[in-house]
Amino acid sequence: xxxxxxxxxxxxxxxxxxxxxxxxxxxxxxxxxxxxxxxxxxxxxxxxxxxxxxxxxxxxxxxxxxxxxxxxxxxxxxxxxxxxxxxxxxxxxxxxxxxxxxxxxxxxxxxxxxxxxxxxxxxxxxxxxxxxxxxxxxxxxxxxxxxxxxxxxxxxxxxxxxxxxxxxxxxxxxxxxxxxxxxxxxxxxxxxxxxxxxxxxxxxxxxxxxxxxxxxxxxxxxxxxxxxxxxxxxxxxxxxxxxxxxxxxxxxxxxxxxxxxxxxxxxxxxxxxxxxxxxxxxxxxxxxxxxxxxxxxxxxxxxxxxxxxxxxxxxxxxxxxxxxxxxxxxxxxxxxxxxxxxxxxxxxxxxxxxxxxxxxxxxxxxxxxxxxxxxxxxxxxxxxxxxxxxxxxxxxxxxxxxxxxxxxxxxxxxxxxxxxxxxxxxxxxxxxxxxxxxxxxxxxxxxxxxxxxxxxxxxx
Amino acid sequence: xxxxxxxxxxxxxxxxxxxxxxxxxxxxxxxxxxxxxxxxxxxxxxxxxxxxxxxxxxxxxxxxxxxxxxxxxxxxxxxxxxxxxxxxxxxxxxxxxxxxxxxxxxxxxxxxxxxxxxxxxxxxxxxxxxxxxxxxxxxxxxxxxxxxxxxxxxxxxxxxxxxxxxxxxxxxxxxxxxxxxxxxxxxxxxxxxxxxxxxxxxxxxxxxxxxxxxxxxxxxxxxxxxxxxxxxxxxxxxxxxxxxxxxxxxxxxxxxxxxxxxxxxxxxxxxxxxxxxxxxxxxxxxxxxxxxxxxxxxxxxxxxxxxxxxxxxxxxxxxxxxxxxxxxxxxxxxxxxxxxxxxxxxxxxxxxxxxxxxxxxxxxxxxxxxxxxxxxxxxxxxxxxxxxxxxxxxxxxxxxxxxxxxxxxxxxxxxxxxxxxxxxxxxxxxxxxxxxxxxxxxxxxxxxxxxxxxxxxxxx
Numbered sequence: 001x002x003x004x005x006x007x008x009x010x011x012x013x014x015x016x017x018x019x020x021x022x023x024x025x026x027x028x029x030x031x032x033x034x035x036x037x038x039x040x041x042x043x044x045x046x047x048x049x050x051x052x053x054x055x056x057x058x059x060x061x062x063x064x065x066x067x068x069x070x071x072x073x074x075x076x077x078x079x080x081x082x083x084x085x086x087x088x089x090x091x092x093x094x095x096x097x098x099x100x101x102x103x104x105x106x107x108x109x110x111x112x113x114x115x116x117x118x119x120x121x122x123x124x125x126x127x128x129x130x131x132x133x134x135x136x137x138x139x140x141x142x143x144x145x146x147x148x149x150x151x152x153x154x155x156x157x158x159x160x161x162x163x164x165x166x167x168x169x170x171x172x173x174x175x176x177x178x179x180x181x182x183x184x185x186x187x188x189x190x191x192x193x194x195x196x197x198x199x200x201x202x203x204x205x206x207x208x209x210x211x212x213x214x215x216x217x218x219x220x221x222x223x224x225x226x227x228x229x230x231x232x233x234x235x236x237x238x239x240x241x242x243x244x245x246x247x248x249x250x251x252x253x254x255x256x257x258x259x260x261x262x263x264x265x266x267x268x269x270x271x272x273x274x275x276x277x278x279x280x281x282x283x284x285x286x287x288x289x290x291x292x293x294x295x296x297x298x299x300x301x302x303x304x305x306x307x308x309x310x311x312x313x314x315x316x317x318x319x320x321x322x323x324x325x326x327x328x329x330x331x332x333x334x335x336x337x338x339x340x341x342x343x344x345x346x347x348x349x350x351x352x353x354x355x356x357x358x359x360x361x362x363x364x365x366x367x368x369x370x371x372x373x374x375x376x377x378x379x380x381x382x383x384x385x386x387x388x389x390x391x392x393x394x395x396x397x398x399x400x401x402x403x404x405x406x407x408x409x410x411x412x413x414x415x416x417x418x419x420x421x422x423x424x425x426x427x428x429x430x431x432x433x434x435x436x437x438x439x440x441x442x443x444x445x446x447x448x449x450x451x452x453x454x455x456x457x458x459x460x
Numbered sequence: 461x462x463x464x465x466x467x468x469x470x471x472x473x474x475x476x477x478x479x480x481x482x483x484x485x486x487x488x489x490x491x492x493x494x495x496x497x498x499x500x501x502x503x504x505x506x507x508x509x510x511x512x513x514x515x516x517x518x519x520x521x522x523x524x525x526x527x528x529x530x531x532x533x534x535x536x537x538x539x540x541x542x543x544x545x546x547x548x549x550x551x552x553x554x555x556x557x558x559x560x561x562x563x564x565x566x567x568x569x570x571x572x573x574x575x576x577x578x579x580x581x582x583x584x585x586x587x588x589x590x591x592x593x594x595x596x597x598x599x600x601x602x603x604x605x606x607x608x609x610x611x612x613x614x615x616x617x618x619x620x621x622x623x624x625x626x627x628x629x630x631x632x633x634x635x636x637x638x639x640x641x642x643x644x645x646x647x648x649x650x651x652x653x654x655x656x657x658x659x660x661x662x663x664x665x666x667x668x669x670x671x672x673x674x675x676x677x678x679x680x681x682x683x684x685x686x687x688x689x690x691x692x693x694x695x696x697x698x699x700x701x702x703x704x705x706x707x708x709x710x711x712x713x714x715x716x717x718x719x720x721x722x723x724x725x726x727x728x729x730x731x732x733x734x735x736x737x738x739x740x741x742x743x744x745x746x747x748x749x750x751x752x753x754x755x756x757x758x759x760x761x762x763x764x765x766x767x768x769x770x771x772x773x774x775x776x777x778x779x780x781x782x783x784x785x786x787x788x789x790x791x792x793x794x795x796x797x798x799x800x801x802x803x804x805x806x807x808x809x810x811x812x813x814x815x816x817x818x819x820x821x822x823x824x825x826x827x828x829x830x831x832x833x834x835x836x837x838x839x840x841x842x843x844x845x846x847x848x849x850x851x852x853x854x855x856x857x858x859x860x861x862x863x864x865x866x867x868x869x870x871x872x873x874x875x876x877x878x879x880x881x882x883x884x885x886x887x888x889x890x891x892x893x894x895x896x897x898x899x900x901x902x903x904x905x906x907x908x909x910x911x912x913x914x915x916x917x918x919x920x
Contacts, residue, residue, distance in 0.1 A: 083645055094597040097621065099628040099645055111645065116624065137554040147607035149641070161557065164576065168559040171608040171631070181609075185543055185559055185571065185667040 006328070008163075012273065013329045020273050020330070021059065027302035028062055028276065031054065034090070035310050041077050041087035043308065045069070060288070062276055068298060068313040074252070075108045084113045086270055089306035091115040096306065100151040102251055112151060112251060115306040117156075122255030125274050126159020129257035130331065132269070133245040135189060137164040142182055142216075144192030144200075146172035151251040152222070156191050159257055165189070175203045175244040183214055190240075191220040194232070198370040199442055201239035205393045212241030218261075222247035231363030233264065245424035248338045250276070250314045252307075253299045257335065262327035267335035268325060270320070276300040277332075278311075279320045282342055286311060291332075294319045296342055315342045317354065344450060346376060348383045353426050355450050358387060361422030362432075367395035367414045371440040374430075377453040387422065388433045388440075396437050466788070468591035468623075472733065473789045476834065480733050480790070481519065487762035488522050488736065489912040491515065494550070495770050501537050501547035505529070518749070518768075523738055528745040528758060528773040534712070535568045544573045550764035551575040560611040562711055572611060572711060575766040582715030585734050588617020589717035592729070592789065593705040594678055597624040597648060602642055602676075604652030604660075606632035612682070613709040616651050619717055625649070635663045643674055650677050650700075651680040654692070659902055661699035665853045672701030680720075682707035691823030693724065708798045709735070710774045712767075713759045719794065722787035727795035729787060730780070736760040737792075738771075739780045742802055745773060751792075754779045756802055775802050777814065804910060806836060808843045813886050815910050818847060821882030822892075827855035827874045831900040834890075837913040845864065845890045847882065 007013045032053035035042030046052065049067045056062050077085040091113075092119040098114040114122075135141065141160045145153030146168060160167050168187060170178060179200060182190065190197070204211045219242050233244045243264050249256035258275040259268040270277045279295040281287035289295035297316045302307040314390055324330050340354040347353075355374050362368060369390035377384050391399075391414070399407050411434055418432045467473050492513035495502030506512065509527045516522050537545040551573075558574040574582075595601065601620045605613030607629060620627050628647060630638060639660060642650065650657070657679055664671045679702050697704045703724050709716035718735040719728040730737045739755040741747035749755035757776045761768040777799040784790050800814040808814075815834050822828060829850035837844050851859075851874070859867050871894055878892045 093600075093626065094624065096626040097624070099600070099626060102642070120755070140553075140559070146631075147629065154629075164554065164557070166553065166556045166559060169607065169614075171606075173608050416766050 006132075008128040013128070013132070013331075015049045015273075015330060017330050023273055024276050024302065025059055025062075028059070028272075028300065029056060031300065031302060031310055032056060032066070034305075035087075035308065036188070038090040039087045039308075040081075041085060044086075044093060045073075047202035060307070062299075062300075062311075063280065063288045064286050065112060066286075066311050068311045069309060070313050071110070071252070071315070074110055078110055083111050084307065085110075087303070087307055088113055089115065089304075089308065091306045098154075100154065100251070101149045102151075109149075110252075112254065113306050114254065118254075118304050118306050120330055121303055122155065122257075123158045123162040125255040125271065126155060126257045129247070129260040129271065130165075130220070131163055132262045133247075133260055134243065134329065135160060135165055139165045139189045139218075140168060140185060140187045140215075141165045141189040142168045142178070142185070142187035144170060144173075144178055144190060144196055148172075151254060152256070155254060155256055156220070159255075160189075166401050175200055176207060179204050179207070179209055179211070179214075182216060183209070186215045188215055189218045189220070190242075191222070194221045194236075195370075197221050197236055198232075201236070202370045202393070202437075202442070210237055214241070216240055216242050218243045218245065220245045222248050222249075222256075231360050231387045235363050237264070246337045249299070250311055250312075250316075252309050252314070253301070254304075259338075261337070262329065263325060266327070267333050268324040268337050269325070269329050269331045269333055276302055277320070277334075279318060284318065285311070291320055291322045294339065297338070316340070317342050317345070321329055328393055346383065346385070346450075348376075348385055348428060351428050353428055357426040357432060358385075358422055358428075359449070359456060361425035362387065362389060362427070365414070365418035365421045367391050368392070368418065369437050371442065372449065373440065373451050374449055375451045375453060383454065385428075385430045386433060387418075387430050388435055389418065390435045390437050390439055411445055466592075468588040473588070473592070473791075475733075475790060477790050483733055484736050484762065485519055485522075487733075488760065489516060489520070491760070491762060491768055491770055492516060492526070494765075495547075495768065498550040499547045499768075501540075504546075505533075511908070516893055522760075522771075523740065523748045523758075524746050526746075526771050528771045529769060530773050531570070531712070531775070534570055538570055539568070541699060543571050545570075547767055548573055549764075549768065551766045558614075559648055560614065560711070561609045561867075563904065569609075569775060570712075572714065573766050578714075578766050579765050581763055582615065582717075583618045583622040584616060585715040585731065586717045587622035589707070589720040589731065590619045590625075590680070591623055592722045593680055593707075593720055594703065594786065595620060595623055595625055599625045599649045599678075600628060600645060600647045600675075601625045601649040601651070602628045602630055602638070602645070602647035604630060604633075604638055604656055606651060608632075611664060611714060612716070615714060616680070619715075620649075625762070635660055636667060639664050639667070639669055639671070639674075643669070645747065646675045648675055649678045649680070650676045650702075651682070654681045654696075655830075657681050657696055657700070658692075661696070662830045662853070662897075663901070671699055672792065674701070676700055676702050678703045678705065680705045680707050682716075683707075691820050695726070695823050706797045709759070710772075710776075712769050712772055713761070714764075719798075721797070722789065723785055725794050726785040726787070727783070728797055729789050729791045729793055732791055734762060736762055737780070737794075739778060742777065751780055754799065758797070776800070777802050806843065806845070806910075808836075808845055809889060811888050813888050817886040818845075818882055818888075818890060819909070821885035822847065822878060824885070825874070825878035825881045827851050828878065829853070829897050831902065832909065833900065833911050834909055835885045835911045835913060843914065845888075846893060847878075847890050848893045848895060848900075849878065850895045850897050850899055856897050856910070 036053050055065050095115050097116045097119045100112045102109045143156055147153045157169050177248055239246045246261040246268055249259050258271045261268045278298040279289050280298055282296040297318050299312045300310050318334045321333050321335055325333050340356045344355055369392040372389035375386040415432050422430050476599055482646035496506055496513045515525050555575050557576045557579045560572045562569045603616055609615045617629050693704045706721040706728055708718050713735055718731045721728045738758040739749050740754040740758055757778050759772045760770050778794045781793050785793055800816045804815055829852040835846045875892050882890050
């Protein structure tokens with residue numbers, strides 16, 4: 001480890017990008033040859049496309065010539081070659097250290113297999129990533145991701161452990177208890193999903209605790225799109241009195257801490273010498289899009305030997321810039337983080353809109369609580385949206401002191417304000433319906449924000 | 461690491477006990493001096509008893525002169541010196557790697573603080589212990605302990621990781637899913653509480669899966685008294701088609717894998733060069749009892765720097781023998797494991813009886829399911845027991861084919877058989893009431909087997 005403050009590995013993190021690109025290309029060529037020679041899954045895929053590893057002589061070749069891998073292909077391959085697929089990796093069983101799996105909530109689960117070498121490398125990457133976000137050995141790090149089949153929390157834990165921070169891995173514990181123990185132990189750091197962090201603010205408010213007066217000084221939030229939305233982050237940052245850092249990848253791409261927001265507000269830095277990350281045309285994965293243009297994300301493991309992903313297509317939308325920002329690292333960035341799932345893109349009255357853009361507007365509006373839903377319906381020929389949002393506990397208390405007429409007036413004013421904020425952010429007029437706090441189910445893991453009634457309409 | 465099959469650390473595990481005793485005494489003297497010089501909790505305790513570390517020149521001095529520490533004392537000290545007590549250890553915060561806590565279900569929770577050095581040492585001890593019980597790098601190890609505040613599962617995981625086995629830490633996942641994934645991934649090893657392992661047999665039976673035909677070949681069961689009861693183990697062993705190894709200690713005594721059953725049926729080997737273990741008079745912790753006599757357990761950390769326990773009194777009953785058994789290790793053993801909590805001892809018609817002795821009888825009886833309860837009441841001047849036990853699903857199916865008269869007769873016969881088995885084991889006549897399967901709440905973590913109605917009787 002070459003570590004000079006403020007870097008975990010100064011040489012690696014500040015390398016000239018041109019030099020880094022040479023390493024990346026070399027590793028890509030290595031992984032392509034490994035996949036083709038040793039992993040039947042890739043051999044079949046590449047043969048079907050008439051692709052050979054030696055076709056790749058430049059990074060541009062890689063983007064334009066190599067077919068992508070989708071989640072569906074992995075599920076199908078694991079069904080044919082259980083349990084880990086024919087991309088399991090050229091690793092004997094006794095060198096495998098971990099098994100995890102996807103929750104399977106969105107279909108058939110897939111299983112992950114990690115070799116000891118890959119595991120150790122991931123710990124090092126995790127340490128580099130959390131260290132960049134400001135975690136130090138004297139931090140007390142409370143982790144609110146569940147520790148079970150789902151991979152997320154385990155990767156967070158191992159990075160923090162490697163730094164030498166004090167780890168307090170609570171997992172999926174009851175919310176009030178999370179808050180109580182946080183104060184009792186003096187946790188200086190907290191990590192969980194975006195929606196769970198938002199939820200804890202609501203719970204704290206309900207039990208009369210002000211999180212912004214609490215010990216947590218830093219949040220790393222992940223596993224959902226939208227963490228980089230500035231207004232959402234400002235809300236979280238205010239609610240917790242803490243710096244908020246976005247992190248987002250996907251279980252297939254373990255070590256998933258390769259995308260981390262180092263300077264809050266600048267979006268995620270991409271450690272692309274660990275997982276090479278491309279942004280391509282959402283309709284053609286072999287067409288790159290220029291820096292600064294929104295497209296589809298494609299990820300490649302440069303070092304993994306167990307279940308390496310070569311051009312994995314997670315179905316996420318993002319935008320990359322060349323400018324490394326002010327962190328001192330020389331990597332590219334995703335300044336708006338992950339924008340959402342490609343499938344989540346809504347087309348309303350001819351306008352493309354991601355739910356995250358609507359959230360961005362909502363989070364700027366006054367008097368709004370943590371929970372909201374975007375309802376998509378098709379009453380006639382065209383999609384229509386309705387945004388249902390809870391008001392905050394604070395606003396509810398204020399309203400209770402008003403006369404009925406004054407209350408109605410105040411609500412009308414807030415509704416108009418929210419609609420205007422959304423219109424500015426999303427370039428779309430979306431009617432807003434305000435609800436009492438506690439009306440919607442509370443989110444404790446990942447939020448379900450979009451309710452799609454269009455299918456139902458077709459059936460009826 | 462000095463490792464020659466079948467030992468993880470052959471030199472350590474086969475050392476001459478006389479030589480080992482010298483190391484133990486030296487470490488005890490070290491820990492006493494450390495406690496007295498650096499940890500206010502011990503300084504106050506020892507001063508109050510007029511004890512000085514240099515009073516201990518032999519192991520016998522240690523037992524007869526050093527006061528014990530109880531859970532109540534730790535709770536009180538943590539209240540006065542939050543959060544970790546004045547026995548937290550002479551370890552700066554940046555060297556602390558983990559925080560865990562007790563569940564607090566039986567009162568105020570206590571918090572555990574582990575230094576990096578202690579953590580690494582515990583991984584090594586865990587590896588030695590699981591290796592002795594037969595775990596090897598090619599095993600797939602599914603862990604069914606929860607991963608949260610509770611310490612248990614984390615210690616299991618780290619020992620298995622150190623061996624280099626494949627870890628599949630599922631934690632508190634739904635039971636049917638545990639069984640499904642076990643078969644899908646081919647888990648060769650499973651670890652959870654005794655009652656959860658029993659519960660899974662019942663669940664498997666209900667969903668039509670025969671666990672004994674499944675991939676699991678070895679169970680390490682722990683965190684509850686009674687795992688060493690031969691009849692219970694035979695049931696588990698038959699139900700799972702697996703070797704069953706008992707392991708039992710307490711969170712205060714992390715690394716808790718110091719008690720492990722190496723040869724099934726021989727009881728637990730005590731790695732007393734890590735945690736020195738004494739059996740003393742249940743009414744006087746400074747009076748040793750001879751090998752082969754039941755008494756109270758007292759534990760001492762020989763190596764821990766963070767929160768070291770010196771003569772900790774967990775309130776458990778056990779019996780130790782000098783004879784190391786057939787495992788090749790030269791350590792003493794607890795041939796019947798942990799017999800139960802000292803508080804659990806029942807006095808019925810002048811006879812002392814541990815609930816585990818009653819369970820031992822019950823587990824030998826025919827047609828009995830996993831769940832049972834011992835109800836203690838005091839209808840008059842004396843305590844009375846009633847044992848309520850579910851019949852097995854298999855028996856229920858058999859009974860369904862019989863006429864009413866034949867069914868009644870069969871049940872009467874099984875009831876008499878169970879009562880006779882218990883009488884032989886516990887030297888006590890206990891009436892048995894048989895219940896339909898599924899009548900009692902299913903046990904998924906630790907079982908509550910004794911229902912005490914005596915307090916209620918006094919109030920009424």
